[in-house]
Amino acid sequence: MLFDVPSFHPRSDDIKSYSLFVSSLSKNTFNDSQLIFCDKGLSNTFLKDFLSKENVFFEEAREETFKEWGWLKNFIEQNRIKERGAKEVVGIGGGLTLNVAAYVAELLDVPLVQIPTTVIGMADGSGGKVRLNMIDKGRFFKHYYKSFYEPNQIILDSRFLDTLSEKQISTGLGEVIKHAIYQSQTLLDFLLSQDFDPYTNKKSLLKAILWTATLKAVCLKIDVEKNVNGSRKILRGGHELSDRIEEDTHFEIPHGLAVAMGIYRELELVKSNLLSLFVKFCDKFKIPKSVEQFSRQRKT
Secondary structure: OEEEOOOOOHHHHOOOEEEEEEOOOOHHHOOOOEEEEEEHHHOOOHHHHOOOOOOEEEEOOOOOOOOEHHHHHHHHHHOOHHHHOOOEEEEEEOHHHHHHHHHHHHHHOOOEEEEEOOHHHHHHOOOOEEEEEEEEOOEEEEEEEEEEOOOOEEEEOHHHHHHOOHHHHHHHHHHHHHHHHHOOHHHHHHHHOOOOOOOOOHHHHHHHHHHHHHHHHHHHOOOOOOOOOOHHHHHOOOHHHHHHHHHHOOOOOOHHHHHHHHHHHHHHHOOOOOHHHHHHHHHHOOOOOOHHHHHHHHHO
């Protein structure tokens, strides 16, 4: 799958496109010239056979620390990231880890390889967005830092899907249902069918992920800044409210769930005929449609 780099993005002078492909990782994927950022939760998976400790940072992926502007700046200074002479940066994890890896690659001006390991990372990890949060005097700011730095390649290893819990899978489906609601009735029909069973049938989950990534690639071929009622509306579906939800709850609500809440509110406001189908999807996979419902689910 090929993604174009928009001409107005900073990396367009270096690369014109990049690929997303499904492949099994091996020792040959990694080398000593790389600087690798990996979600700490993956340290005991099959990755331990491939990664040496000298050039790998296993960090806990949290919105309020790892992806926070001030925390990350201190991390970079304390670990002398700029002085390590890395020739390439690799991100292994969900959206948080991929964002941090992209920021460091942008800082060092070196090639970037992204290896998403979550549903949301695999389905929505393209596009080159670099986003960092900031916490200042008790106030939480979603995406305080915004930039673009496309990866040179995205490697999708489907074995990571077997490491995810049902809760983690449901959390990541927010970006998948977004493209179904705003872009593809055919994908929506598939997600609501018996053929889609993401918990026990990982092939169906991978199909939905690649389907979503393909739909996003279509959006990214169009200048989203000029097509506010087209690609931008699709890519930003649910996000105006989700950003506020994440800030107001101090990042306690995961991004995928916040997006689902935002979509629900948008459909409700315009009295969309898709609302009942969206509710059916959320109920099927125990995705909360409001902050209050999230709080109730967390208590049970």
